[in-house]
Amino acid sequence: MSTTSATARAPQAASTLTVQSVYPAPATAAVADRSAESLAIMFKALSDPARVKIMSLLLNADEICACDVATAIGKTAATASHHLKLLRDAGLVTGDKRGTWIFYRAVPSRLATIRNTLSLTE
Numbered sequence: 001m002s003t004t005s006a007t008a009r010a011p012q013a014a015s016t017l018t019v020q021s022v023y024p025a026p027a028t029a030a031v032a033d034r035s036a037e038s039l040a041i042m043f044k045a046l047s048d049p050a051r052v053k054i055m056s057l058l059l060n061a062d063e064i065c066a067c068d069v070a071t072a073i074g075k076t077a078a079t080a081s082h083h084l085k086l087l088r089d090a091g092l093v094t095g096d097k098r099g100t101w102i103f104y105r106a107v108p109s110r111l112a113t114i115r116n117t118l119s120l121t122e
Contacts, residue, residue: 035117042114045090050075051083058093058106066095066102 031039046052053073057064064072070080084104087093091110095102 031117039114039117041090042092042110045086045092048083048086050079051087054080054083054087055092055106058104059108059111063096063103063105066104069104 046055050073054069057069057072066081066084067077069084070077073080073083075083084093084095084102088095088104092107093104094107095104
């Protein structure tokens with residue numbers, strides 16, 4: 001013996017559900033290829049803690065003698081020279097030779113390039 005039970009459903013009113021995203025809109029513009037390559041070179045140069053320390057030193061002084069960099073970052077003179085060369089090749093520092101020493105300065109415009117290129121625009 002089988003019993004079938006039917007339940008009557010009440011008619012439902014049509015409703016509209018609006019969902020708002022809590023995520024920001026997708027990016028509308030990416031960094032141009034040429035800018036991305038330039039930034040990658042600078043980021044690669046800044047990818048080592050010793051080079052970040054050197055940049056910090058240079059940004060907090062007018063200039064620093066290469067002879068003082070090794071002691072300041074706790075590396076040998078040869079290692080400090082290598083790091084300075086990589087920063088110079090990336091255009092982040094510039095140096096002037098005076099006698100047997102080279103005095104280095106940061107290039108603030110290159111750091112401004114990083115900031116400006118990666119800045120968020122509304």
